[in-house]
Amino acid sequence: MNKLETIGWDQSVQDIDEDKIARVIAVQKNSYRILDGEMEYFSHLSGKFLNQVVSSLDYPAVGDWVEVQKLVDEQKAVVNRILPRKSQFVRQAAGTRTEAQIVAANMDTVFIVNSLNHDLNLRRMERYILSTYESGATPVIILTKRDECAQDEIDTIIAQVEEVAIGVPIIPLSNITKEGIEELLTYLPAGKTGALLGSSGVGKSTLVNTLIGDKVQETKDVRTVDSRGRHTTTHREMFRLPNGSLLIDTPGMRELQLWEGETAIDATFQDVEVLENECKFTDCQHDTEPGCRVQEAIANGELSDERFKSYLKLQRELAYERRKQDQKAQLEEKNRWKKISKMQHTQSKFRKKR
Structure with a gap:
């Protein structure tokens, strides 16, 4: 090697x-x-x-x-x-400007980290899964603080996560007892690169320290009132693990604004896509149309209303972001040609003077 x-x-x-x-x-x-x-x-x-x-x-x-x-x-x-990237996790940068921000590049696996407490947010998890598929990497769900929950509580949460993370591996683990660590490493073998993404206080930096066997990242306690943590990691950094793999730690993201995801929404919401294809009419709006398979599934509990609303919301958000990006691209192209024209005009005047 x-x-x-x-x-x-x-x-x-x-x-x-x-x-x-x-x-x-x-x-x-x-x-x-x-x-x-x-x-x-x-x-x-x-x-x-x-x-x-x-x-x-x-x-x-x-x-x-x-x-x-x-x-x-x-x-x-x-x-x-x-050099050309094989994968890149991109989000809409914080603030009002329409600008992309690369969180990590050339990773094989994205570990979407949540804790088994108040932080667990299924709607936010859907966003991370969508962005991970779009990035070109493979998603894996990590549920930290396993030692703080009873087994029946863990089983209930896993069942909830399975409804939105269809086909995605889910690993409950503890940085205290080390349960789940070996299973995590099966998704991060030697020579492969992973990235830890999630909110502040879910245990990303603590997990890095656990995997390396040394305190290489600073950590802070979490507020007991709402289980929220404060930002500890202030920049993105990649570490080499003892087993020969690479792991990227990132600052916590309370919100994940989408940048792109049109090509991955069917993989993220494959349950909804299957139901849509079973509707009586191909142009069904899933509202009051007869023979709507989606509304039937919501009525009988096969599909939750919250998940379907999230699906529609993310579609609208992606369409909105695409329009903004197109407008920005048009403006940038217009300004670029203005600069070229101005430079050519200046050069022309200079040649005439000579």
Whole structure:
């Protein structure tokens, strides 16, 4: 195994010297920490790279493979370009601006972390599953704080989660007793990369410490009133686990605003999609039409009204986000041509003066 394979390298890119390849393991504002399998470097983006950036998606994210120029003696490097991503978890950035934010890249599995307490939110879980399928990675549900619940309570919660996480593995675990840790590692074998996503206080950083066997991440207690935690992890960072796998820890996200997901909504809501296909009319609006299989399923308890409403809400949200993104793309294209026209006009005037 070469040094790149120890940090998850599983592809060959032609015409690239492997000595110039590294992986982004931490991002803090405009600073990037990269690893080549042997040595860490603090790096920045080259001028050429910055000139070619079109959107926020073009910047490196934790998990990215990058082509770099190393200054070994100074343990510094310059990032020249990002290699093609096999997966990327993207969300709408916080705030009112229409802008994408990459949470993690090139991960094989996304561990959607919830705790077996007040934090459990099935509607939010649907969003994470949808975004994970859209990312190109495989979702796995982690339910932490198993030691704080009775087995019958755990069984009830798992049954609720199974209704929205169809076909997705669900692992209840405890960082105290270590129950469930071995099962988790079966979904994160050597050479593979996982990412922990979830709200603050669900135990992501504690889980990293448990898996590594050392306190590499700071943790804080959770409020007992509502089981909510405070942000402890302030940036995204990738860690190497003792079994040879890689794990990305991320800051808690109380809300997950969707950026994309049209191609994954059928996988996330496959139960609803099946019912829609069984409706009497192909253009059924699932309201008062005769022979509506969806309304029949809601009436007999086969499908919960909350899940169907969530399905419709996410469809509307995705359509709204797509319209905003299209408007932004049109405006950016218009501004780009304005700049080109202005530059050509300036150059023309300069040539005339000569």
